[in-house]
Amino acid sequence: MNKRRPTRQVSVGDERVGVVRIGGGLPDAQGRTTEPAPVSVQTMTAGYTYDIDACVTEINRLAAAGADMVRVAVPERVDTQALPEILNQTRVPIVADVHFHYKRALEAIEAGVHKIRLNPGNISDRDQVNAVIDACKERRLPIRVGVNEGSIIERKDKHKRLKELGEFFSDQKHGRLIAIMVAKLEEYLEIFEERDFHDVVISAKSIDPAVVIDAYTAISERFDYPLHLGVTHAGPRETGAVRSVIGIGTLLANGIGDTIRISYANDSVFEVQDGLEMLYCLGLRERKGAELIACPTCGRIQVDLYQLVQDVRRKLAEEIVLPIKIAVMGCVVNGPGEAEGADVAIFAGDRRGIIYVQGEKVANIPEEEILERLLHECKVFEQRVQRGEAKLGEKVVDIIPPDPIGELGSGVDIIARNRTGSGVQLTVDGQ
Numbered sequence: 001m002n003k004r005r006p007t008r009q010v011s012v013g014d015e016r017v018g019v020v021r022i023g024g025g026l027p028d029a030q031g032r033t034t035e036p037a038p039v040s041v042q043t044m045t046a047g048y049t050y051d052i053d054a055c056v057t058e059i060n061r062l063a064a065a066g067a068d069m070v071r072v073a074v075p076e077r078v079d080t081q082a083l084p085e086i087l088n089q090t091r092v093p094i095v096a097d098v099h100f101h102y103k104r105a106l107e108a109i110e111a112g113v114h115k116i117r118l119n120p121g122n123i124s125d126r127d128q129v130n131a132v133i134d135a136c137k138e139r140r141l142p143i144r145v146g147v148n149e150g151s152i153i154e155r156k157d158k159h160k161r162l163k164e165l166g167e168f169f170s171d172q173k174h175g176r177l178i179a180i181m182v183a184k185l186e187e188y189l190e191i192f193e194e195r196d197f198h199d200v201v202i203s204a205k206s207i208d209p210a211v212v213i214d215a216y217t218a219i220s221e222r223f224d225y226p227l228h229l230g231v232t233h234a235g236p237r238e239t240g241a242v243r244s245v246i247g248i249g250t251l252l253a254n255g256i257g258d259t260i261r262i263s264y265a266n267d268s269v270f271e272v273q274d275g276l277e278m279l280y281c282l283g284l285r286e287r288k289g290a291e292l293i294a295c296p297t298c299g300r301i302q303v304d305l306y307q308l309v310q311d312v313r314r315k316l317a318e319e320i321v322l323p324i325k326i327a328v329m330g331c332v333v334n335g336p337g338e339a340e341g342a343d344v345a346i347f348a349g350d351r352r353g354i355i356y357v358q359g360e361k362v363a364n365i366p367e368e369e370i371l372e373r374l375l376h377e378c379k380v381f382e383q384r385v386q387r388g389e390a391k392l393g394e395k396v397v398d399i400i401p402p403d404p405i406g407e408l409g410s411g412v413d414i415i416a417r418n419r420t421g422s423g424v425q426l427t428v429d430g431q
C-alpha cells in the first residue's frame with residue numbers, strides 16, 4: 001500500500017445531514033494543513049427523482065447501507081422541483097447530477113443540494129459554467145467535474161495541445177485518450193480557477209479498468225484536487241465487481257483516490273456494500289459490522305456449508321455491530337490455521353460442528369443447531385467486548401484442533417469406503 005496522495009480538501013453536507021470531507025493533506029485557504037479524510041463511498045439512485053416517495057425510500061436505504069453521499073439525476077425541471085421535499089425527508093448529503101442543462105444545476109442549488117456534478121462534455125458554455133460556479137461559491141458547495149471517456153468531445157482548436165500532451169503520455173497504452181481527458185480538464189478547470197473557485201473534485205471514468213488506472217494516475221500527477229474514482233457502467237455485479245476491484249482497488253492501493261463509486265446494473269445497495277468492503281480490505285476505513293471468512297469447501301465437506309455461510313452472513317449483518325471476525329471452516333484439516341485470527345470460529349465435521357471463541361472450545365453441536373449457536377456465541381462475545389471483558393482480535397489460547405474422527409465424526413464414512421476400496425484417501429495435509 002502506498003501512502004495516500006495529499007490533495008486539497010472539500011466538504012459536502014451541513015449540520016443537519018452531517019459533513020463529509022473529501023481528500024486532504026494540503027493547506028486550506030487559511031494555510032492550515034488539512035487531515036486526509038477517510039475515503040468515502042457514494043452511490044446513485046436508480047429511480048426517478050420526481051417520484052418523491054420512491055426516491056426518498058431509495059436514498060434512505062442507501063444511507064442505511066452505509067453510503068456517505070447519494071447522487072440523484074435531475075434531467076427535468078420536475079426533478080429539481082422534487083428536491084426540497086426529498087432533502088427534507090433524508091439525512092445524507094445529496095449530490096445533483098447535471099447534464100446538458102445548466103439551469104438544472106441552478107435549480108438544484110436553490111433547492112439546497114450539497115454538491116453538484118457537471119460534465120464538461122455537455123455543459124461547456126463559459127457563461128453557463130460561470131453561473132453555476134457563482135451559485136456554488138455563494139453557498140460554499142463543491143462541484144465535481146467528471147470527464148467520462150464516453151462524453152469527451154475532441155475539438156479542432158485543441159489539436160496542438162493534444163499533440164503535446166499525447167507525446168507526454170506516449171509511453172502509456174492509452175496515451176492519446178488520457179491526453180484528451182487531461183486537456184479537457186485543464187480547459188474546464190481554467191474557468192473555475194479564473195473565478196478563484198477551488199472546491200472541486202475530479203473524476204475521469206472509463207469502462208476499461210486499465211484506462212481508469214492510467215487516467216487517474218496521470219491526473220493525480222497534474223492536479224491537486226481530490227479524486228472521485230469509478231469504473232463507469234461496470235455491468236452486472238458478477239463481472240462489475242471484478243472490473244471495479246481492478247480499477248478502483250489498484251488506484252487506492254497506490255494511494256490515489258478520495259471518494260469512490262462502484263456502478264452496477266443492479267440494486268445500488270450492492271455498490272455501497274462492495275465499496276465499503278473494498279475500503280475495509282485496504283485498511284482505508286474502519287470496519288463496521290462483522291467480518292466473515294469462510295472456506296471454499298472441497299471433497300472433505302460433510303455439511304451444507306454454502307447455505308450455512310449465506311445464513312450466517314445475513315444474520316451477522318442484521319445482529320452484530322462490532323467488527324468481530326468470524327471463520328466458518330468446512331473441516332479441521334486447514335480450518336484451525338486459517339481461523340487463527342478469528343474471534344469466533346466453527347470447524348465442521350460429519351453433520352456437526354465445533355465452535356471456538358478466541359481459541360477456546362465452547363460447543364460441539366449437530367449441523368441443524370450450528371447457525372443459532374454460532375450467532376449466540378457471537379452475541380455473547382460482542383457483549384463481553386462492549387463491557388470491556390474481552391478485546392477484538394485478541395488471542396486468548398491457541399486453538400487445539402478437534403479430533404476429526406472422535407469429536408467431529410469426520411472420516412468415519414471415508415475410512416469405511418477406503419476399506420472397501422471405493423473411497424478417497426483421508427489426508428491430513430489439506431488441499
Ligand code: SF4
Binds near residue numbers: 296300431
Ligand atoms: S480442507 Fe479447507 S476447503 Fe476443504 S473443507 Fe476443509 S477447510 Fe474447507
